[in-house]
Amino acid sequence: MMRNFAWLCRAVVLLGISVVATSQAQTKAAPALIGFDPSTKVFRINAADTTLVMGINESGQVQTLYWGEHLSAKDHFAVAKAMPGASSFDLPVTTTPQEFVAWGGGLFVEPDLKITFPDGNRDLVLKYVSHTIDANRLSIVMKDISREVYVTLQYEADAETGILRRSAVVENRTEAPFTIEQIAAGTWNLPRGTDYRLRYLTGRWAGEWSLQEQPVNPGKVVLESRRGTTGAQNNPWFAIDRSGSADQDEGGVWFGALGWSGSWQISVEQDALQQVRITGGPNAFDFGYLLKKGERFQTPCFYGGYSAHGIGGASRLLHRFEVNSLLPHHPDSKLRPVLYNSWEATGFDVDEAGQMSLAEKAAKIGVERFVMDDGWFGQRKNDHAGLGDWYVNPQKFPHGLKPLIDKVHSLKMDFGLWVEPEMVNPDSDLYRKHPDWVLEFPGRPHTEARHQLVLNLARPDVRAYVYGFLDKLLKENDISFLKWDYNRNWSEPGWPAVPQEQEKNVYIDFIRNYYSILDELRHEHPKVEIESCSGGGSRVDLGVMQYTDEVWPSDNTDAYDRLLIQNGFTYAYTPATMMAWVTDSPNWVNNRALSLEYRFLSSMQGSLGIGANLNQWKPEDFATARQMVERYKSIRETVQRGALYRLLTPEHNSEQSITETVSRDGDQAVVFAFLHSSQENYPFPRIFLRGLDEGATYSISAFAGKLAEGTPTQASGSYWEHHGIDVDLHGDFQAMAFTLKRSR
Numbered sequence: 001m002m003r004n005f006a007w008l009c010r011a012v013v014l015l016g017i018s019v020v021a022t023s024q025a026q027t028k029a030a031p032a033l034i035g036f037d038p039s040t041k042v043f044r045i046n047a048a049d050t051t052l053v054m055g056i057n058e059s060g061q062v063q064t065l066y067w068g069e070h071l072s073a074k075d076h077f078a079v080a081k082a083m084p085g086a087s088s089f090d091l092p093v094t095t096t097p098q099e100f101v102a103w104g105g106g107l108f109v110e111p112d113l114k115i116t117f118p119d120g121n122r123d124l125v126l127k128y129v130s131h132t133i134d135a136n137r138l139s140i141v142m143k144d145i146s147r148e149v150y151v152t153l154q155y156e157a158d159a160e161t162g163i164l165r166r167s168a169v170v171e172n173r174t175e176a177p178f179t180i181e182q183i184a185a186g187t188w189n190l191p192r193g194t195d196y197r198l199r200y201l202t203g204r205w206a207g208e209w210s211l212q213e214q215p216v217n218p219g220k221v222v223l224e225s226r227r228g229t230t231g232a233q234n235n236p237w238f239a240i241d242r243s244g245s246a247d248q249d250e251g252g253v254w255f256g257a258l259g260w261s262g263s264w265q266i267s268v269e270q271d272a273l274q275q276v277r278i279t280g281g282p283n284a285f286d287f288g289y290l291l292k293k294g295e296r297f298q299t300p301c302f303y304g305g306y307s308a309h310g311i312g313g314a315s316r317l318l319h320r321f322e323v324n325s326l327l328p329h330h331p332d333s334k335l336r337p338v339l340y341n342s343w344e345a346t347g348f349d350v351d352e353a354g355q356m357s358l359a360e361k362a363a364k365i366g367v368e369r370f371v372m373d374d375g376w377f378g379q380r381k382n383d384h385a386g387l388g389d390w391y392v393n394p395q396k397f398p399h400g401l402k403p404l405i406d407k408v409h410s411l412k413m414d415f416g417l418w419v420e421p422e423m424v425n426p427d428s429d430l431y432r433k434h435p436d437w438v439l440e441f442p443g444r445p446h447t448e449a450r451h452q453l454v455l456n457l458a459r460p461d462v463r464a465y466v467y468g469f470l471d472k473l474l475k476e477n478d479i480s481f482l483k484w485d486y487n488r489n490w491s492e493p494g495w496p497a498v499p500q501e502q503e504k505n506v507y508i509d510f511i512r513n514y515y516s517i518l519d520e521l522r523h524e525h526p527k528v529e530i531e532s533c534s535g536g537g538s539r540v541d542l543g544v545m546q547y548t549d550e551v552w553p554s555d556n557t558d559a560y561d562r563l564l565i566q567n568g569f570t571y572a573y574t575p576a577t578m579m580a581w582v583t584d585s586p587n588w589v590n591n592r593a594l595s596l597e598y599r600f601l602s603s604m605q606g607s608l609g610i611g612a613n614l615n616q617w618k619p620e621d622f623a624t625a626r627q628m629v630e631r632y633k634s635i636r637e638t639v640q641r642g643a644l645y646r647l648l649t650p651e652h653n654s655e656q657s658i659t660e661t662v663s664r665d666g667d668q669a670v671v672f673a674f675l676h677s678s679q680e681n682y683p684f685p686r687i688f689l690r691g692l693d694e695g696a697t698y699s700i701s702a703f704a705g706k707l708a709e710g711t712p713t714q715a716s717g718s719y720w721e722h723h724g725i726d727v728d729l730h731g732d733f734q735a736m737a738f739t740l741k742r743s744r
């Protein structure tokens with residue numbers, strides 16, 4: 001039975017009379033306030049440090065009047081007036097910044113909605129009908145000028161961070177199905193200007209999370225995935241500032257992220273009149289969603305916010321929002337346990353004795369969760385076979401998984417398992433039985449990647465199979481954690497079992513089923529935690545984050561490369577979800593040798609895991625690891641929940657990098673410093689801390705490496721921020737870390 005789950009914004013569509021309401025916000029922060037002035041028809045959302053103002057203009061369009069830093073309630077906004085057309089070539093529908101605009105009536109900028117009706121008509125012009133305000137939620141209903149097509153714009157304001165969650169619901173109240181050819185959650189309109197800078201994230205396998213920047217010029221930049229999944233090539237996040245003026249902690253930054261794990265697009269467009277618009281939703285490429293009579297289509301959520309405190313301020317808001325409002329169990333999401341994963345140690349060669357022996361060693365260093373990776377099921381000896389056959393391999397585990405799980409529990413760890421549910425190897429019983437279960441265009445080749453094909457999860461029978469085997473696995477075994485992998489992207493995305501006009505619904509229905517399986521599994525097995533992995537960080541977004549507790553940012557576990565990868569990751573996502581394993585040296589990626597301490601310090605900036613072959617460790621490695629794991633436990637709440645300051649980024653081949661995290665209660669700060677290589681005997685740069693209570697006293701202590709001689713053991717927050725701290729770092733690939741503790 002599928003639960004009636006809210007796969008999107010959890011926002012509701014209410015009909016009724018507008019009221020001005022104050023949020024009964026769940027947090028202690030100032031409540032969000034949504035207001036509507038009937039005399040001017042102006043809406044205003046004030047949340048934390050952000051204000052969004054919209055007005056219904058004379059054409060019934062919902063026009064953006066302002067988005068950015070918080071404005072005083074005294075600032076008055078007059079009735080919205082559509083922009084005049086620029087000429088006979090640019091009509092008002094194109095020149096007026098609108099919150100949600102359909103393709104019709106001569107629109108030439110990116111539309112939020114485009115529909116083809118069965119009679120061939122493709123014109124759609126939406127006008128305001130009504131609205132509802134319910135605490136921190138606003139719903140605005142619009143309707144086409146002649147057809148029974150309704151669109152509800154939904155806004156939900158987060159009182160604590162000012163982040164707005166937007167979505168749109170299209171309702172077909174006509175007598176026939178129609179095809180949605182393009183749809184977005186809505187458009188963010190920036191104050192008009194020509195001096196904007198866009199930052200975004202790009203990557204590839206083993207090289208995810210590179211920060212890019214470029215001016216927003218006339219024209220359009222489209223960040224996207226056509227892969228059927230989030231992808232690493234672009235990640236659905238953006239940040240924009242003016243004149244390239246915002247740095248880590250200063251300057252205004254508008255930012256946003258799309259919560260969708262399928263093909264997606266975010267377009268950033270500077271139109272002919274220099275209006276900058278950011279529109280986001282499922283990718284319009286190869287898109288087409290058949291919406292039948294009486295059906296509703298809800299878009300993925302597009303989140304947006306504003307920080308006056310630079311790009312660092314923007315990511316601190318996102319981190320807080322993710323932990324407090326998105327992650328499973330929010331606002332009480334759990335801290336990540338220290339885990340061990342067998343992949344880099346054993347590859348596919350897992351068996352009962354080998355895993356038990358690794359588990360014994362992992363337990364000795366303070367690991368709390370033992371995870372067996374790929375290789376335990378079907379006829380899985382390598383990546384050529386087995387995916388789809390989710391029975392325990394009888395040669396490797398003659399007594400099932402129970403003896404290993406019992407052993408892991410006896411060592412006071414919980415047990416986790418790798419799965420890749422949406423995939424099948426042609427060499428599997430499942431494929432031999434159900435060759436029609438894969439995405440395919442009949443009569444065309446099936447393009448394999450890593451010797452596997454993608455199951456069509458949009459099909460109800462495939463969904464039932466995938467849910468069924470996972471549910472059984474979790475019922476029959478005491479499993480606390482699934483590492484859910486996804487090691488290729490789509491090809492030949494056909495769905496021949498449904499009528500041709502419905503085939504492209506696969507882009508949406510696949511992802512809805514993916515989310516619904518995660519949701520239902522979590523409901524049925526509440527203690528199970530899930531990691532989203534896709535050959536590394538190819539499925540990380542605010543959509544999947546609602547159903548998964550952590551993510552695997554990259555298969556690249558080189559602790560030096562990881563500094564840049566992790567730096568990029570944290571622009572959009574909280575370190576609380578960022579798994580980072582300590583693996584063997586030299587590392588398989590670059591053949592780079594790094595000390596065990598360096599590898600630990602790199603990983604301790606996120607959620608610590610160990611992925612090394614413990615069978616090859618020497619006694620002194622165990623001693624170092626034990627000590628580092630213990631220290632990590634004393635700072636993990638700060639690292640996973642605190643406010644992250646990038647004091648010096650590893651971007652642009654910087655020789656040094658430094659992060660600082662201040663705990664939520666302000667009592668602890670943790671600093672990690674890394675040196676690539678000393679040059680010409682220059683000292684390591686002085687470290688100036690941020691985010692401390694200037695009047696309070698803090699004691700400092702190094703827990704790896706050395707502070708410079710003469711560093712006081714205690715000083716004020718002001719001293720640590722303004723005088724700064726020297727550390728003793730020189731040589732190649734050196735690292736150190738220290739903490740500050742506030743005196744009570």
Ligand code: GLA
Nearest residue numbers: 343373374533534535536555
């Ligand atoms: C992917 C993951 C790895 C590992 C392998 C197993 O590449 O990212 O961590 O689980 O699959 O096949």
